[in-house]
Structure formats: C-alpha cells, structure tokens
Amino acid sequence: MALLEALFLQSGYNAALVAIGAALLGFSAGSAGSFLFLRKRALVSDAVAHATLPGVALAFIVMVTLGGDGRNLFGLLLGSAVTAGLGLLAIEWISRRTRLSEDAAIGAVLGVFFGFGVVLLTVIQTMSSGRQAGLESFLLGSTAGMLFQDALVIAGGGLFSVLVIWLLKRPMTLVSFHADYAASLGYNVRQIDLAIMGLVMAATVVGLKIVGLILIVAMLIIPSVTARFWTNRSGRLVWIAGALGGVAGYLGAALSASVPDLPTGPIIVLVAAALFTLSLLFAPARGVFAAAIRHRRFQARVHRRQGLLALAAQHPIREGYTLRLLAREGLVRADGVPTLDGRAEAAKVVRDEERWTIARRIHQDIGLSGQYDGLTPIEEVFTPDEIAEFDRRLGAPEAV
Amino acid sequence: MGAEFVQFSLTPMLIGVLAAIACALPGNFLILRRQALIGDAISHVVLPGIVVAFLITGVVATLPMLVGAAGAALLAVVLIEGVRRLGGIEPGAAMGVVFTTMFAAGVLILEQSDTSSVHLDVEHALMGNLESLVWFRADGWGSLFDPVALASLPEELPRMALACALTIALTLIFWRWLKISTFDEAFARAMGIPVRAVGFGLVTVAAIAAVAAFDAVGSIIVISMFICPPAAARLMTNSLSHQVLWSVAFATLSAVAGFALAGYGPLWLGAVNAVSAAGMIATVSGVILALACVFGPHARRLGEAAANSN
Structure with a gap:
C-alpha cells in the first residue's frame, strides 16, 4: 500500500x-x-x-x-x-x-x-x-x-x-x-x-x-x-x-x-540491476534463455537430419536423443524401426541431399549454394522450377 | 624522531609502505595487461564481502572479514566474466555493472542491518584508519627489542607484512611466466605456460593484496597504489625488472611522504589538525605520476618520441 x-x-x-x-x-x-x-x-x-x-x-x-x-x-x-x-x-x-x-x-x-x-x-x-x-x-x-x-x-x-x-x-x-x-x-x-x-x-x-x-x-x-x-x-x-x-x-x-x-541511491541501483538481470535472462533475441532455446532447436534439427540419413542408409540408430526426437514425430517406432512416414521423410532428406549436390555443381556462386549447411530446406533457397530441373538431372527418386 | 615518532608514526608508516608495495607489485602486470581497473572493481566489492561476513559471524574479527572480502572479490571476477560472455558485453561495461551492483547491495545491507554498534561503515571502508594504528606500548626505539612491547604491535602490521611477503615471493617465483604471458600470450601458450591460470593467479594475488590492505588503509590507497606507482615506473624505463623496482620505490616514497605530509604538513601551515593520511598518500602518488608524465625519460610512445625529436 x-x-x-x-x-x-x-x-x-x-x-x-x-x-x-x-x-x-x-x-x-x-x-x-x-x-x-x-x-x-x-x-x-x-x-x-x-x-x-x-x-x-x-x-x-x-x-x-x-x-x-x-x-x-x-x-x-x-x-x-x-x-x-x-x-x-x-x-x-x-x-x-x-x-x-x-x-x-x-x-x-x-x-x-x-x-x-x-x-x-x-x-x-x-x-x-x-x-x-x-x-x-x-x-x-x-x-x-x-x-x-x-x-x-x-x-x-x-x-x-x-x-x-x-x-x-x-x-x-x-x-x-x-x-x-x-x-x-x-x-x-x-x-x-x-x-x-x-x-x-x-x-x-x-x-x-x-x-x-x-x-x-x-x-x-x-x-x-x-x-x-x-x-x-x-x-x-x-x-x-x-x-x-x-x-x-x-x-x-x-x-x-x-x-x-531504505537508502535511495543503492535501491535505485539495485532496481536498475534487477532490470539488467531480467533482460540478460529473458530478452527475446540476445537473452540467455533465447540463446538456449535457439541452441536446443538447432541441436534438434541436426539430430533429426542425422537420424533420417541413418534410416535411409538402414543403419540402426543407437543415440537416445535422436530416437526420442524421431519417435515423437512418429517417424520411428519404439524399437527404432522406421514407420512409413519415417521412410518417406528419410527418402526426402536423401533426395534433398542429392539435389544440393547438383545445385552446387550448377550454381558455383557462393550466394545461393553457399547457404548449404545441411539444415536449410532446399525449398527455401531455390524456386520450384529450379528444383524440378535438379530432379530432371537426378532421375526418379528412390524409395527407402 | 624520538619516542613519540615510534609510538605514533612508525607503525602506521610501515603499514602504509607494506600496503603500497603489496598493491604496486601486481599492479605492474595489471597495467601492462590493460586490466588496471580490476583493482578498482575489487576494492569496491570488498565492502559487501565484509558486511556479509559480519552478518554471518556477528563479530568484527579479522579472519571472517578477510574470507568474506576474498569471497566477494572472487564472486565479482566470476560474475564479470559471466556477464561478459553470456551477454556479449565489453569487459569495461561488464565490470561497471557488476561492481556497482555489488557495492549498492553492500551499502543496502549495511544500512538495513544493525551495525551501528560496531565500527563498520562506508566511510571507514573508503578511507581506512591508518592514523589509528599506533603502537601504544612503545616508548622509544628501544621498544623494537622489547618483547613485551612488540607483542602489542597493531595486528595489522604482521598481517600486512605477510601479504607483502607473499606478493613479493609469488612475483619472484612466477617472474618468467608472468613476464612472457604478459608480453606475448601466444608465445607463452606455445611454450606450454598455463596462460589462463597465470592470469587468474595474478587477479587472485591482486585481490589478496587489496583485501589485506583495505582493512588497514582503506580502498583509496588500494586503488591508487595499484595504478599510480607502476604507471609512473612504466614511464621511467623500458625494462620490466627496472619498472618493478621503480614502482616499489615510488610506492614507498608515496607512503612515507604522504604520511609525513598528512601528519606534519598542516602543522607547518599553521593548522592544528592532521589531514587524512590515506588521502594524502594517494595524492602524493598522483603528483609522482604527473611528474613522471612530464619528465619521464620513456613517457611517450616509441614512434612519437622519434617523430618529435626530428
């Protein structure tokens, strides 16, 4: 009061x-x-x-x-x-x-x-x-x-x-x-x-x-x-x-x-410090939590892709985090066997990988093919026409 | 220079000299590494450390206060590093955020808790009580050989002597490592010197010196002794070993001359009371630095000196 x-x-x-x-x-x-x-x-x-x-x-x-x-x-x-x-x-x-x-x-x-x-x-x-x-x-x-x-x-x-x-x-x-x-x-x-x-x-x-x-x-x-x-x-x-x-x-x-x-000066400083701490932790782009969430997402994307590549190559996945990640999306069953969806996703990942290989052969400029980091979906970089061209050169997709 | 001098001036002067040397030694490396302001940060956070130590133990005793101050200094170093890395903030600003916050917290706790009954306040923390560290039982130079009188020496004297001896010993032992890692970190790493450990050890020694000196002489002396004598020494020579010796000489000179001026200067001017010895020591060290800036043989940067002599 x-x-x-x-x-x-x-x-x-x-x-x-x-x-x-x-x-x-x-x-x-x-x-x-x-x-x-x-x-x-x-x-x-x-x-x-x-x-x-x-x-x-x-x-x-x-x-x-x-x-x-x-x-x-x-x-x-x-x-x-x-x-x-x-x-x-x-x-x-x-x-x-x-x-x-x-x-x-x-x-x-x-x-x-x-x-x-x-x-x-x-x-x-x-x-x-x-x-x-x-x-x-x-x-x-x-x-x-x-x-x-x-x-x-x-x-x-x-x-x-x-x-x-x-x-x-x-x-x-x-x-x-x-x-x-x-x-x-x-x-x-x-x-x-x-x-x-x-x-x-x-x-x-x-x-x-x-x-x-x-x-x-x-x-x-x-x-x-x-x-x-x-x-x-x-x-x-x-x-x-x-x-x-x-x-x-x-x-x-x-x-x-x-x-x-309560002495005024120190209290003002401590309020400023509290605002600082809140910002350090919760600021949307530069805050510690935002950075941690970004890191988690990045990690999940890397694990998901590696998992799908492993499925495509028919290697067993033993890493717990990857398995949980794929299971949550319904891509593998609890025993690590891929579901139909999982096989479709795996085929897509392999296909995209091949498309990228073609893309980098065609587009020698760093501007487009330089964006290849294994994680960016190819649809975000190239237009549907271009992707259709890659597909033409690749031939029909393979099922996993 | 008789009995009165031994009783009232000898011990505070000695403590001042020891504190000045203990701070100036690590200061040499701090200014070369552009970390001069670590000393400033440490001397600010000592206050919250001491206040918290007092609240936990409830007594104004030396050991818990030293532990509390050292803990606060360590915490500050960790927090500065954390803010710097987590927030991507430049070191100076990170330092400014951390030490002012901790100092404000210290003042707040001090005002909130019932410390009025004991001798613990902000002004004391800043200015120290060098003048009060007198040797009551002494009655002349002979007391130096009198075990009964020696037993009543102010306890700050042996403590400060210990801290000073520690910094001297560590500086000598790690001289090569300090020297190489200060001037050429990459080379030091290539030689297998644990560069990070050396850097952290240096800051720790600085903290120990600051904490030990703070209790006896207040944080003003600590801040100015970390920087002024080594900075003045840096302008006198190009050799690191000479610089360290110069800094010790300047520190000693500042302490002795500052204490004498504070005690006797006002009397010469016709005033009755002495002025703050800690403040005067800092002032004298500043005058020495100013003189070194003007007359120091190596005051200018190498290229500029050559350019101006043409």
Whole structure:
C-alpha cells in the first residue's frame, strides 16, 4: 500500500520531489551513458564521478571563506563540475601524451582525485568545527530533506542533457561507432568526444545529490548495457536506455520512500540491476534463455537430419536423443524401426541431399549454394522450377 | 624522531609502505595487461564481502572479514566474466555493472542491518584508519627489542607484512611466466605456460593484496597504489625488472611522504589538525605520476618520441 502511494506520488511532498528528480536523473544518465557504452569507454564515468569529490569540498571551502552558506547545492555542483572536468582532461592528456593506456589513466585519476578529495574533507571537518558540513552525503547520496530548489537544479540539468542529446545525436552516434569514419566525414571527433563527456559530467554532477558519486556510475552504465539486449539500433538504444534509467530512478525512489531505512541511491541501483538481470535472462533475441532455446532447436534439427540419413542408409540408430526426437514425430517406432512416414521423410532428406549436390555443381556462386549447411530446406533457397530441373538431372527418386 | 615518532608514526608508516608495495607489485602486470581497473572493481566489492561476513559471524574479527572480502572479490571476477560472455558485453561495461551492483547491495545491507554498534561503515571502508594504528606500548626505539612491547604491535602490521611477503615471493617465483604471458600470450601458450591460470593467479594475488590492505588503509590507497606507482615506473624505463623496482620505490616514497605530509604538513601551515593520511598518500602518488608524465625519460610512445625529436 505504501508502495502504491509512493508510486502515485501520494507519500508527501518530499517523496514526490525525490521520485520525479530520480526519474529525470535516471533518464538523462541512462541516455548520456549509452554513448559512452557504444564508445567502449564506460569506465571513464567512474573516474569522472570520483573526481567530483575534491570539487565539492573546494567549493564548500571557497563559499565558507567568502562568508556564504557552504551548503548551497548549486555552488557545490559547480565546484564538482570543475574538478570532474579537470579529471577528464587529465585522462585525455595522460592517454594522449604518454604511452599509458586509457584504463591506467582512468584508474590513476580516479584514485588520486578521490584521495585528494578525502584530504579536503578532513580539512573541512577541522575547519568549521561544530558545523557538520554533511558533505559525506555526496558519497552515497541523500534525499532526506531535499529542497524544491535542489529538485529544480536536477530537473534543469536533466532537461539540458536531453536537449543536447537530441541535437547532437547523429554526430555522437557516428563517433561512438566509428571515429575514423566520422573524422573522414569532416566531424571534429575530439570536440564530439568532449561533448559526450560533458553530458556524462552533467549527469554525474546532477546525480550527486540523489545517488552519490560512488553509485552514479551505475546509472550511467547499467541502463545502456540493459538496453543493448533489446535493440540493435543505436537510435533506439539511447532512448531505451533513458527510459530504463528513468524507470529505475522512479521505482527506486518510490520503494525507498515506502519502506523505512531504505537508502535511495543503492535501491535505485539495485532496481536498475534487477532490470539488467531480467533482460540478460529473458530478452527475446540476445537473452540467455533465447540463446538456449535457439541452441536446443538447432541441436534438434541436426539430430533429426542425422537420424533420417541413418534410416535411409538402414543403419540402426543407437543415440537416445535422436530416437526420442524421431519417435515423437512418429517417424520411428519404439524399437527404432522406421514407420512409413519415417521412410518417406528419410527418402526426402536423401533426395534433398542429392539435389544440393547438383545445385552446387550448377550454381558455383557462393550466394545461393553457399547457404548449404545441411539444415536449410532446399525449398527455401531455390524456386520450384529450379528444383524440378535438379530432379530432371537426378532421375526418379528412390524409395527407402 | 624520538619516542613519540615510534609510538605514533612508525607503525602506521610501515603499514602504509607494506600496503603500497603489496598493491604496486601486481599492479605492474595489471597495467601492462590493460586490466588496471580490476583493482578498482575489487576494492569496491570488498565492502559487501565484509558486511556479509559480519552478518554471518556477528563479530568484527579479522579472519571472517578477510574470507568474506576474498569471497566477494572472487564472486565479482566470476560474475564479470559471466556477464561478459553470456551477454556479449565489453569487459569495461561488464565490470561497471557488476561492481556497482555489488557495492549498492553492500551499502543496502549495511544500512538495513544493525551495525551501528560496531565500527563498520562506508566511510571507514573508503578511507581506512591508518592514523589509528599506533603502537601504544612503545616508548622509544628501544621498544623494537622489547618483547613485551612488540607483542602489542597493531595486528595489522604482521598481517600486512605477510601479504607483502607473499606478493613479493609469488612475483619472484612466477617472474618468467608472468613476464612472457604478459608480453606475448601466444608465445607463452606455445611454450606450454598455463596462460589462463597465470592470469587468474595474478587477479587472485591482486585481490589478496587489496583485501589485506583495505582493512588497514582503506580502498583509496588500494586503488591508487595499484595504478599510480607502476604507471609512473612504466614511464621511467623500458625494462620490466627496472619498472618493478621503480614502482616499489615510488610506492614507498608515496607512503612515507604522504604520511609525513598528512601528519606534519598542516602543522607547518599553521593548522592544528592532521589531514587524512590515506588521502594524502594517494595524492602524493598522483603528483609522482604527473611528474613522471612530464619528465619521464620513456613517457611517450616509441614512434612519437622519434617523430618529435626530428
């Protein structure tokens, strides 16, 4: 009941605010992350997220030094964007200028920026003694006491990234798939890469408040990986990833509002992970079960054909699976002796085999005869006229 | 450098150095194999492992926590491989899916269960408590020969020393196999080296180092020590054995200088309190890497260096 209330935004002002904010965040993070995923640079987002910490701390220090309220969300997010950007540039610089690979650069930036952020956090703890800065909440996010103003910042950031994606979708998709080709078309790959990173940064910064900097990576990576199971088209991938992220954000926020002591960030991530697991298992084309079923069918076709060939050659079938398969179709009796139907099928298989032999002699081009894999029925490849021609050359069929 | 140093700084510094070396050694091979981020993934999943171990045993004891963390690291490696193969997903994204999910699960269990009474929280997991590993019974350098004082050494010290000795020993024993399979996998396979086992063993050793170090110093040091010292060392030399030695030197330097800066740096600047030693060690290692990127004799790729000198 509490969950239903939360789902329909009836659990109070703050919960509704958080749910809407989380859905927007999920959408923008999911769609922005899909470009990273297509570019095979998913983990760059991890470094970007960790690199926000020193920025948050520095912004706090600066704002307090200037005599303001150190906890102004906009100021903190601005600071985090600055160091996240620096982190990105550092990764770019290291992997371009030195011989270190990009993953080493990612790891180095991640550890060092985060470490420096922790140093600054300890400085803050001693600096404004008595005043809990509460910056630790940016590590794992905290939605308790979210202000309307915070929600506006999040909504604004979310809308901005959706707009940018909509405008730059084509060049960004092109660069993600084939950077060299994009360059040959005259696109500036480096700038487009930076735009993708800018989007990721925006999603990260906006997500700090709700899921925190350690888990925002999940919102950038998991939805696009999940979406990949449902489509092969990049245009759809971006929006499916956005929708999945939005659903995870909304459901997660509703769940955490309806049960006491459920932290919002981890719940959102776990909802996204559940969607991922469901897709991994049950997606129609790329899912594990679909693949298993495909494999079973393939296996059955191979066994059926081998069994029928054996019948035609009057060899006994000893393999249990083949026997069961043929018996189920009524092609053999329980003792392995072929029925009339079975003999007819066997004759057909042998006949088709001979037709294929002729076909490959006539059609030397791979296009048609290359489709011979022993399993595709010849009727699917050649027209009745052509098959009649093969039959003419073969002579009358033999009975089994 | 008297009694106070031995009591408050010697042991944490030593533990920091040992942890840094234990992580940097496998890190050398991980960055050459482009698996640098395995260290990142492992240090994230250590949290759920420790939390589950605590829930099962109900005590904050070393052994169950180590077992839990190692189990979680192993599970993560298996899951990453599974997601990668079953879903046909590139390794980086598979890693991102698995470790963030496990970390989120760890945080959730932590918040749901009643762990407030014990010293187990996310921040501790991230930042460690290097500063608190002091040697109370020591009253000067003489204590190093005093069995009573030695018995009260923080238990993290011998454990970390053991982990460090283990990684050194394994690196030396499997040096040839590691070297060949890292640089030329096909050749290694042709020579009959069990390439897959070597790769898995490397990740396991990395996990052991990460888990042992994590408990003492937190995951920030673990992540940065896996990558920064070996990466900086890679820019100093073309020889693998020299690279490993450089990485050990850089790791030691980062730990000592980082700890000293964290403890004494703020005092020099007129502040009263020390800052996080773990964070400072990571920061120093980053500075070393940055310097190596600019001044390292072998910083650039081979072709580029030649092209630019023309």
